[in-house]
Structure formats: C-alpha cells, structure tokens
Amino acid sequence: MNRKKRVTIYDIAQKLNVTASTVSRALSNNGYVNETTRQLVLKIAAELNYKRNTLASNLRKGETKTIGVIVPRINQNFFANVIAGIEDSTYQKDYNLIICQSDELHEKEIKCVNTLINQHVDCIVISVSADSYNYDHLQNVIDQGIQLIQFDRVAEELETLKVINDNEQASFEAVCHLIEQGYKKIALLEGPQNLNIFRQRKSGYLKALRKFKIKVNNAYVVENAWTKELGAAATKKLLSLPDAPDAIFASTSDFSALGVLEVANDLHIKVPSQLGICGYSNEAFTEITSPSITTIDQFSVDMGKAIANLYFDEMEKAEASVTPKIISIKPKLIVRGSTIRRGLEENQEIKSQESR
Amino acid sequence: MNRKKRVTIYDIAQKLNVTASTVSRALSNNGYVNETTRQLVLKIAAELNYKRNTLASNLRKGETKTIGVIVPRINQNFFANVIAGIEDSTYQKDYNLIICQSDELHEKEIKCVNTLINQHVDCIVISVSADSYNYDHLQNVIDQGIQLIQFDRVAEELETLKVINDNEQASFEAVCHLIEQGYKKIALLEGPQNLNIFRQRKSGYLKALRKFKIKVNNAYVVENAWTKELGAAATKKLLSLPDAPDAIFASTSDFSALGVLEVANDLHIKVPSQLGICGYSNEAFTEITSPSITTIDQFSVDMGKAIANLYFDEMEKAEASVTPKIISIKPKLIVRGSTIRRGLEENQEIKSQESR
DNA sequence: TTTCAATATGCAATCGATTGCAGAAAAATA
C-alpha cells in the first residue's frame, strides 16, 4: 500500500504565511496566539483534514495519556467487564487504553509488558497469568518509572497500587452459608495456589470450617478444577468416595460449578437437597440453570472503574504515597436455588442421603 | 509522579565511546556493524535495561505495526472472541493491537477513529455501532491512507476490505429448519434495520417463508428486541395475539431468545412442542438451558483470525486489489432441544394448540 | 510622558531513534 503524505502543521503554516510554532499554539490553544489567527488556523486545519501525529507530540511532551492493560484472556467475562469499567472512566479523562492479553502465559506476559514500556504508556494495569512464577518484569515497570496497578491476581511481594476482591471473606461467607443450610461435608474445587485469589478462597473455606468446628478432610480438596470439564471430572471423583461430600464449593469459577451440576444431573443426584453447589463469579448463566447456582459476584465493572480512578487520584497527588494504596472490593454472595434447603426438606433429605 | 529519565541510545553510545548511529545499527542489526561492537552494545543495553522508545522509532520509520480495533462493546462475547482471534494472529507477526469500544454510540465511534488516526495505526478494523448513521469518519480513514477492514456490521456503501457472516443464509436455514419441524406461524424478533446484519437475517427469514409458500404476517415481526428483557416483552405481546405464533426466531441474539424462553416457562407453554425457539450467536448458556436452545454459531474467533490474515495478505501485495476483497464466514445452525419435534408429538401438540 | 506588563510571533532547539551518505580502513581481485 502506498502511504499517503499526511498533512502536517507545516502545510497549514505555509498556507497562512505563519510559522509552525504559531500553528501549534493555535491548535493546542496554549501560549499566546491572536484570536483571529487562531480561527484561521482551525479553519485551514479542518479544510485540509489535518490530524495531529500523536507519535510526534507524545515524544516531545514526554507523556502519552495512555494506560496499558494486561489481562490473562480478553474473552473471559470477568476481565472483559473490568476492561469495560476501566474504559468508562478513562474515556471521560481523554485517556487512551491499550489492551493486551497474556493467554495465561508467562512469556507472553513479559512481551506485553515490554511492548507497553516501549510505547511509553503512563500506567500499566495488570492481572497476572496463571503461568507466571516470577515478577522481574513487573519490577522493571516500576524501574522504568511507569505507574503499576495490579488487580485481582496480584504479585503480593510487589508493593504497588492494587485493586483486589476480598476473596477470603467472600469464600468464608459462602461456606458458612453452606454449613448453615445443613451441609456438613463440603468439598473445595481450588485453582493454582501460586495465584493469590485461589489461596485466599481456600483460606476462607478453611476458616469457615474452623468456625463451625468441622474437621478438614483433605480428600475433599481438589486441585486445578477451573474449567467445566475439570470441574466435572473432579466431581465424579469426589462423589465416588465412600464418604462423599454433600456440597461442592467451586471456588475457581462458575464454569467449574456448571460441570458439578451436570455430573449431579447425570448421576440423578438431587440439587440442592442431596448436594449443594456454589460457584464463583456470577456468570450470566448461573441464574438460568436448573436449579440456579449460588455464586459470588465480584462487581467486575466497578472494579475497573476503581482501578482507573485510583490511577487518576494518584496522578493528582504532588508526590507518591509512601505506602501504595490497596483498594479492596467486597464481593457479594448471591444465594440461589443450588444451596437452599428448608428445615422440613432437610429432615427428609438426610434420611435420603443415608440410603444412598 | 516524578518521571525517571529513561536510558537512551546516547547513554549506551557514551559508555562505549561510539556514536548513537552505531548503537542503533547494532540494536536493530541493520546495516554494517562490527560483530564485536554489536555484542558490546547488546551487553551494555541489557545492563542498563535499555528499552527502545517506539514513539521515536515509529515516528522516524513512518510505520507503527499497530492495528486499531473498534467494536461496539468489549464485554460482548462475540466481539471479545473476534478480538481474541485477531490477537492470536497479530501476535505471531509482532503486531500490536489497540482496542477501542464505541458503546454503540456514533459520537464515540468517531472519537475512537480519530484517536487511532492520530496514533498512526497501520490498519483500522471496525464493526459499526447501532447508533451510526453516516460513515464520513470511515471515509476519512481511507483518505488518510490507512487500511480499513470492516467486519460483521459494515457500512455497505463503503468499498473496503470486509469480513462478514452469511447472515441471510444462516437465517434462511434456521427458518427452514423450523418449518420442517412443523412450525407454521413463525415470528421474527429483529434488530435495527440500519445495520446490515439484521437486514440480512430478516431477508433470510422472508426467503424461507417464500420457499415454503407461507404468507408473511407483519404482526409476527417485532422490532428492536435484542436484549433478554426486550425479547421477553416482545414475546408477551406475540403470545397474546389471537393467532399466536408457534415459533419465535430471535434473530438478534441468544439473550433475546432466553427472554422468550423465560416467558414461555412463565406462561406454561411447552417448548418445543407448543413453541419453537431459535436464537443467534451460540452463547455459552444456550446449551445449558432447559431445553437447550437452537442457535447459530458465527465462528467468532475464526472470524478474528480471518480479519488479521486478510490484512497481512493485503500488505504483502505489491499494490492494492482493484476490488476490495470480501471474506464471508459461513455460520452454522446448531440444532438443540428448543426446536425438535417428533412426528408423534406433533400430532398431539397440534391438538393441544387448538385448545389453547 | 515614561515605564512596566501583556500580547504576539518567530527562531531554534528538543524529544529519541533511524538512515543516507561520505570517508576511511580492510579485504578481495586483477
């Protein structure tokens, strides 16, 4: 393709017999410029369809008004929603977003980071990939003088601005709810323990068991069960135990919980009377399954807005906070059909379970 | 925040007592540079943690190796998947992606376009918003010498590269399937007719009715029913007609079809025996509802890959094609429980309908 | 009326990387 010559401020300057300096001042309305001259500049610029070259102006100004966002997967609902929330806020402030995805790969995450550093973005927002095992590349962001904000999945040893969910509390509440509904043998489907979010969800699970003096059964904790298929496989294993669980908390995702539900249906196990199911993330489908699935809403769009606003607040300060700020979004337990047992039903179903 | 001084090629040049010119040649391995010198440059660059400033190099080189993508909403599954597909391919070619969303607003779409023009992206990929009513801003992209690729929702009067779905054929097949299942009174939930995709879906609907010599009933065509709520409202209206439809093709989205299903359940109308339901887009939930919903898969990730590859193919040509290429992805009808009636059931249910 | 402040414009440098070309040195060829 033959690249057309783009109109520059020199073309406008020539037409008006002024210098590029005057044109620049008129276009940016910065510094002194005569109003009549300014209107002429704007008029010619429009006629010639001039578009500023932000490569040049950003290079000269030393800022890009651009935020780079790195997420594990763009087409995962949680992250797409967070991005939408960030975009809502940054649009108001005339900031640009560059969005990258790591595909849950360490190597790709490093590449994303370097690309954004090279692009001289003003801030990098990141949720780390499952594959990531060291965070030198994030330290590098800080070393280059770029603002770094971590969200959801964070490298805890890096003291940066953070926007997180209170995963432990949400998990704690979910498991307490299960126990209050009469479930006694609660299994946990967990994610990779190198990620903070899954560690915290497990921590909340254990805390709830402790609160109610329920003994921890290690056979009830299954690793890496975060897709529907992995959730289903884990469920088959759990339900074939001699002392099978009576509830499954899929702390990794609603997809995992969906896999649990499908296996329960296949095995003609009644939900919620014989088996309770709780997911995580409040995916759209959790309210349309039969029964609908109890889950945890992470307020992902709000999280995105909090991230953007944290950045803008920090920019407005004369100097950086001594201790980087951490914002914690409180998730909400959404109780639905998959975990609701009533007193009367409870008596009947306990009997039914003993005969299974 | 106090912006740190970034390491530049001049810092490396100084340390090695060579000029920036040599450093540049060494880093890019372009032109002649002594191998020993080159290795020294790379070593010092790594020690100093030098990062190229792509603002500067892109400005000088006159290319950015960046593709700008504008979609109506990032957190809508179809678009998120297309983006994922584009990213898969562009990552292989070391191209950067800048992703913008128009929020279905004309004004915001114009802003996105201008931002990308200013950024000197090499290509703009766009699916137009529902609100868009003229396409001067897209013509402007072409005038600035930037490659423009439209996908899915396109401005038909603009002759550009395009990647589309064969919406008419998919719709035609869906409606034929409904008719073949014995549905005789088929309603259409349509989207805004300024968008090509919805016009084509309606066109396929009409074509199928013509093929089977079924008279078009205008009362069965409902406008702007593209969310779950709007689909539910439209369904209530349709089902209260004296001569209610026996099938509803929600050509706008699966969410709309979900609204139909919920109303049917509320009114104790049996699906598929009394009412057939077909959606569009193969959202994840369509296979988990009861009954699962017949829908159309648009192969969105593949579409994204086709878009990226179209761009790269076009770039490799010595000159632009005389007639811009149009790639048509063939969607697939996914038949599920919501539209399957058997011969025996058909006889029973026709009788049941007459008594309703 | 004189002095000071505000307005306006142009010049030249800057931002950081790239590259055409000149000149020098080394290597290859006649």
Added chain:
DNA sequence: TATTTTTCTGCAATCGATTGCATATTGAAA
C-alpha cells in the same frame, strides 16, 4: 602492487509537534 569492493563508523539530517526565549508591538499603570 595497484585497483576495486566490502566493511565499518561518524556526521548530519530527518520524522512532526512542542516550547523556551528573544524581540517587537500594544496596552495599562505610574
């Protein structure tokens, strides 16, 4: 050995927009 070709480096300009500062003019204040 002389000539030609290849390799290497540095200089200077380029990319397009911005901005500090000098200079000139106009307007306001003393």
